[in-house]
Amino acid sequence: MQFVSITTPENIEVKFRLAGVGSRVVAAFIDYLIQGVVYLIFILALAGMNDPIEYFEGKNSYFLAIVLLIIVCVNYGYFIISEMVMNGRTLGKKALGLRTIRKNGQPMDIKHSLIRNLFRIFVDNYLVGILMIFFRGDDARLGDILASTMVIEEEKKELYDYFDDLSEDIKNKLTEDEKQLLITYINEKDEVSIDKEVLQQKIVDYFTSKYNDVDEEILSIVKK
Template sequence: MDKFEVVSPENIEIEYSRAGLGSRAAAVMIDYLIQWTVQLILLLSVFFFVFKADTSNLEENFGWAIGIFLVVFWGINYLYFIILEGIMNGSTPGKRVLKLRTIRNNGMPITLKHSLVRNLFRVIIDNYFVGVIMMFFRKDKKRLGDIISSTVVVGEGEEILVYNKNLGENLSLENNIFITEEEKEIIRDYFNRKESLGENSDKVLNDLMTYFKKHYQFPEENYSFEEALKKLL
């Protein structure tokens, strides 16, 4: 996955990993397998309904059954991605397995409007290999739906919040790195249990350093990592 950066509304640079062709293709195949399974069950249900129906109205029942099947079939194709991206924060079962998600070009979560647009183009154009071909020839690996809706698929949980020295000379560490409430709770737990950890406190601190430096880019100057953690609370 190649990297790209966006600047958040808080003027924090966030570095994302753009999803590659292989991972996106694998995610789509998982989603299609789920769709095909549901559609197969639906098709078998239609045949069961037709053959179990009153034979005197077989032609009429068959017409209704096929009509309902086609409507639901198209709905599954289109609404599957829209609904799941909405409730799974830009992800789908396939993307979740491959640890991918869809975001807007500015790094913000996608809205219903973005999902509607990108998936409309998926159904009417990109499903016919147009999107795959475009992804091969574009540096940003975007299909037409991504271009029109201003979205991009990135690696889930691989974003890095970058300490930006150019944002202002007086900005301190805690003003440049924003961590989650869960991460704050982990830090608090470390300081609350530090004394009882004894010799293991250094190992725990080292584990925290490994985790936070993987997800957040700290300034290069010499500083106490333990003191830095306190400032983030």
């Protein structure tokens, strides 16, 4: 099990647990299985037509365009749309508790997703990705390297379970990055090398300076 440490813009060090090759392969298998089901539905839809060959006769260019569009949407669009909608997850990653983030700890944006999945289709799908994960110390495939992303294991506890004691006003103010920062600290605080009280105070000071009068509420989170 490998960890990577990142210093956030708030000068706080957080740890992420890198996803191993086994969980990533299983997640990818689930995603490809879902894609296969989509293709099967498309094939069955064609088979259900009275005479699909006769229907598309004379419309070869349209048919080819539709087929290519479906292939692009399923092979490429599935991963991009999933990662944007589910914050770095696909259905396969969600099932395995994995998530893709940028190497600076920030969530992915559309640019990073486009790059990493473009190389997934044209390079990493041909066993290159798996081989690179096996032989690289950071478990990164080519798409991850070029997009500056990494796949991490998420904590099993739901994200918002930690924030039940916060007021609705504070909950709405916190960004997803700030919530993830608090979650990471809570789960990794026993492994940090600096004094916990000092780190706690740094976190409280950051949120207090940004939001005003939240010190007691945030302190109740970091002391969990």
